[in-house]
Amino acid sequence: MPENQPTISDRIQRELDRLTRAERQLAHSILENYPASGLGPLATLAKDANVSAPTVARMVQKLGFKGYPEFQTELREELKAKAKNPIAKHDTWAEGAPSGHVLNRFTDAVIDNIRHTLGQIDPDDFDAACGLIGDPDRALYIVGGRITHTMAEYLFLHAQVIRAAVTHIQSTSNTWPHYLLDVKEGDVFVIFDNRRYENNTLKLAEMAHTKGAKIILFTDQWRSPVHHLADICFSSRIVVPSAWDSAATTLLLVETVIAAIQDQNWAQTKDRTERLEDMFDQTKLFRKFT
Amino acid sequence: MPENQPTISDRIQRELDRLTRAERQLAHSILENYPASGLGPLATLAKDANVSAPTVARMVQKLGFKGYPEFQTELREELKAKAKNPIAKHDTWAEGAPSGHVLNRFTDAVIDNIRHTLGQIDPDDFDAACGLIGDPDRALYIVGGRITHTMAEYLFLHAQVIRAAVTHIQSTSNTWPHYLLDVKEGDVFVIFDNRRYENNTLKLAEMAHTKGAKIILFTDQWRSPVHHLADICFSSRIVVPSAWDSAATTLLLVETVIAAIQDQNWAQTKDRTERLEDMFDQTKLFRKFT
DNA sequence: AGAATTGTGTTACAAAAAGAACAGAAGCCG
DNA sequence: CGGCTTCTGTTCTTTTTGTAACACAATTCT
Numbered sequence: 042m043p044e045n046q047p048t049i050s051d052r053i054q055r056e057l058d059r060l061t062r063a064e065r066q067l068a069h070s071i072l073e074n075y076p077a078s079g080l081g082p083l084a085t086l087a088k089d090a091n092v093s094a095p096t097v098a099r100m101v102q103k104l105g106f107k108g109y110p111e112f113q114t115e116l117r118e119e120l121k122a123k124a125k126n127p128i129a130k131h132d133t134w135a136e137g138a139p140s141g142h143v144l145n146r147f148t149d150a151v152i153d154n155i156r157h158t159l160g161q162i163d164p165d166d167f168d169a170a171c172g173l174i175g176d177p178d179r180a181l182y183i184v185g186g187r188i189t190h191t192m193a194e195y196l197f198l199h200a201q202v203i204r205a206a207v208t209h210i211q212s213t214s215n216t217w218p219h220y221l222l223d224v225k226e227g228d229v230f231v232i233f234d235n236r237r238y239e240n241n242t243l244k245l246a247e248m249a250h251t252k253g254a255k256i257i258l259f260t261d262q263w264r265s266p267v268h269h270l271a272d273i274c275f276s277s278r279i280v281v282p283s284a285w286d287s288a289a290t291t292l293l294l295v296e297t298v299i300a301a302i303q304d305q306n307w308a309q310t311k312d313r314t315e316r317l318e319d320m321f322d323q324t325k326l327f328r329k330f331t
Numbered sequence: 332m333p334e335n336q337p338t339i340s341d342r343i344q345r346e347l348d349r350l351t352r353a354e355r356q357l358a359h360s361i362l363e364n365y366p367a368s369g370l371g372p373l374a375t376l377a378k379d380a381n382v383s384a385p386t387v388a389r390m391v392q393k394l395g396f397k398g399y400p401e402f403q404t405e406l407r408e409e410l411k412a413k414a415k416n417p418i419a420k421h422d423t424w425a426e427g428a429p430s431g432h433v434l435n436r437f438t439d440a441v442i443d444n445i446r447h448t449l450g451q452i453d454p455d456d457f458d459a460a461c462g463l464i465g466d467p468d469r470a471l472y473i474v475g476g477r478i479t480h481t482m483a484e485y486l487f488l489h490a491q492v493i494r495a496a497v498t499h500i501q502s503t504s505n506t507w508p509h510y511l512l513d514v515k516e517g518d519v520f521v522i523f524d525n526r527r528y529e530n531n532t533l534k535l536a537e538m539a540h541t542k543g544a545k546i547i548l549f550t551d552q553w554r555s556p557v558h559h560l561a562d563i564c565f566s567s568r569i570v571v572p573s574a575w576d577s578a579a580t581t582l583l584l585v586e587t588v589i590a591a592i593q594d595q596n597w598a599q600t601k602d603r604t605e606r607l608e609d610m611f612d613q614t615k616l617f618r619k620f621t
Numbered sequence: 622a623g624a625a626t627t628g629t630g631t632t633a634c635a636a637a638a639a640g641a642a643c644a645g646a647a648g649c650c651g
Numbered sequence: 652c653g654g655c656t657t658c659t660g661t662t663c664t665t666t667t668t669g670t671a672a673c674a675c676a677a678t679t680c681t
Contacts (some may be wrong), residue, residue: 044387050451054451058558058559058647060631061627061628062628062629063628064629065553069552071489072447072451073447074411074414074415075414076410077407077408077410077414078407078411080370080403080407080410081403081404081407082667082669083668083669084667084669092629093629093630094630094632094668094669094670095629095632095669095670095671096628096630096669097669098669098670099629104461108665108669108670108671109668110637110669113370113371114371115373117367117368117370118367118676120366120367120370120410121364121367124364124365124367125364134445134449134450135449135450135452135454135457136450136456137453137454138452138454141456141588142593143587143591143616144449144452144454144579144587145449147583147586147587148445148449148587149592150585151445152556153584153667154440155438155441155442156424157384158436159424159425159434160424160425162425162428162434163427164427164428164432164434167425167428167434186487188488188651190484190486191481191482191485191488192481194480194481194484194553195478195578198477198478198481199575207420209412220519227339227606232539234420242457245377259669264632267653268623276637281586282588282590283586283589283590283593284590284593284600284604285489285586285589285590285593287586288582288584289579289583289586290580291576292582293437293438293441293579296437296441296571296573296575296577296578296579297433297434297437297438297629299573300433300571300572300574300575301433301571303573303575304433308576315576320482351658351659352658352659353658353660354658372637372638372639373638373639374638381661382659382660383660383661383662384638384639384640384658384659384661385639385640385641385656385659385661386659387639388640388641389658389659390640398639398640399638399639400639400667414626444661457679564647570625612637
């Protein structure tokens with residue numbers, strides 16, 4: 042007896058399309074901390090979602106309840122049922138999937154990776170790395186390998202908005218030596234290298250090192266050989282129940298770096314973002330007439 | 332501050348001796364199905380416990396609350412906190428960094444995103460999606476936009492190893508219409524589209540849809556307009572303390588999909604991997620002699 | 622671009638709930 | 652056993668809360 046009565050949360054999601062803008066906004070607010078927010082007074086819920094009270098009343102009726110009180114009553118019933126259920130579905134991420142489902146196994150592993158990785162990071166290293174990456178007086182080179190290339194590109198795309206003088210190098214390409222021509226002492230290399238470590242990447246790192254560039258390395262728990270040359274090294278746990286490795290933790294670090302350097306150079310970022318938007322707009326206009 | 336504030340349940344139990352008969356009766360009724368019953372109207376609670384309404388009001392004041400509404404508010408807060416803490420017990424992820432450090436703030440947000448996202452995924456949808464993506468009889472097209480392009484590429488790189496007939500399309504490129512020439516009914520499109528949703532992506536989706544292709548969409552919590560055309564839609568929470576959005580959750584899903592379809596087609600994957608290794612080796616040999 | 626439709630917030634009203642005051646019941650002392 | 656204290660339920664008032672009606676805003680369609 043899996044009692045798979047659709048929960049109110051399910052119902053909201055299913056009707057999401059049929060809802061209007063304000064109602065959707067409200068719906069998300071409800072799901073945000075479900076079910077607690079739905080159990081408060083209507084007005085509070087409305088305020089939290091930045092919609093008017095009647096919107097709440099209307100949506101609730103759209104969902105098939107007679108009124109807000111009835112909605113709350115069913116929410117409480119649901120909560121009661123859930124509390125009664127002795128099944129500890131608390132260690133399950135995707136509710137409704139057995140705990141052995143790949144969704145749950147994989148997520149478990151990734152969360153674990155994150156915890157381990159973050160636990161080993163020295164905040165000072167991190168801040169120092171952000172200082173280097175965000176420093177507009179140093180040219181920034183971002184290097185990725187075959188798979189890590191995606192991480193490199195992700196960082197590149199964002200760094201490009203935040204600051205000038207950013208270059209993205211694919212170590213797998215034959216053309217990378219060209220990029221090294223202009224490297225000066227004090228320039229910064231962000232290098233991604235996970236197993237299986239790539240020879241090209243190591244060569245590139247050596248050259249950069251010789252030229253006196255600072256090297257920040259993102260690697261895995263076993264550490265790329267590049268780490269001997271690196272000034273700062275972040276190693277992520279990347280093991281997951283799969284034939285491949287996970288880049289999720291690395292991405293988390295990259296995104297955090299982005300957030301940090303964006304804060305650090307906020308004035309500049311804002312300006313550059315606006316100019317970028319302008320240019321996009323112009324592109325669109327241009328397209329219109331073609 | 333490990334916030335080991337005693338829960339209201341604790342408070343009730345501790346005060347149990349100081350309560351009178353009717354109040355104790357009520358207290359037990361509250362604990363019976365905690366916290367659901369306490370979140371309903373006062374009168375209901377009174378009736379369920381076979382006491383009068385003022386008894387409820389009095390007891391609640393004895394527990395130190397100003398009135399019943401305040402009691403309820405705190406109950407809701409407690410519920411909210413509880414829902415947040417299935418694993419996020421970690422006040423700080425990066426030990427040694429203050430909890431306000433961007434490393435901790437960001438990680439918190441991402442874990443939260445993961446939790447929300449996974450909680451809303453229908454495992455059947457997920458399995459269905461994997462079935463389609465892994466089906467070697469259907470051509471697979473992977474589409475990304477400006478930023479999501481990195482996700483698309485990540486999936487592409489792995490899918491390519493697992494199966495044949497995989498194509499990676501950048502919706503930002505002008506050349507995408509060419510790729511649609513050979514699309515047949517039953518082919519599969521995996522489309523990534525986060526805000527700000529891209530018009531090109533929508534157009535592309537429309538064409539694919541017209542041709543009778545199956546569409547699997549990875550989008551954010553507000554859902555790209557493509558979702559009207561999608562057969563299966565996964566929406567990730569992507570909000571983080573940054574001017575940009577987080578792709579970490581999306582990546583987690585993508586990696587899980589990869590793990591799933593790799594299991595599904597293990598024999599094939601193994602074969603292809605070996606052949607790929609061979610080819611890499613040959614490349615290396617070739618280089619050796621140049 | 623204008624008209625019709627749909628969605629949304631403000632106001633006003635009705636219902637309901639919580640709190641206060643009171644009166645009756647039960648237990649506890651002399 | 653009667654008077655006192657403590658507890659409990661009923662009634663009434665005040666406040667809060669939900670809902671309905673309206674008018675304005677946004678959107679869509681023609």
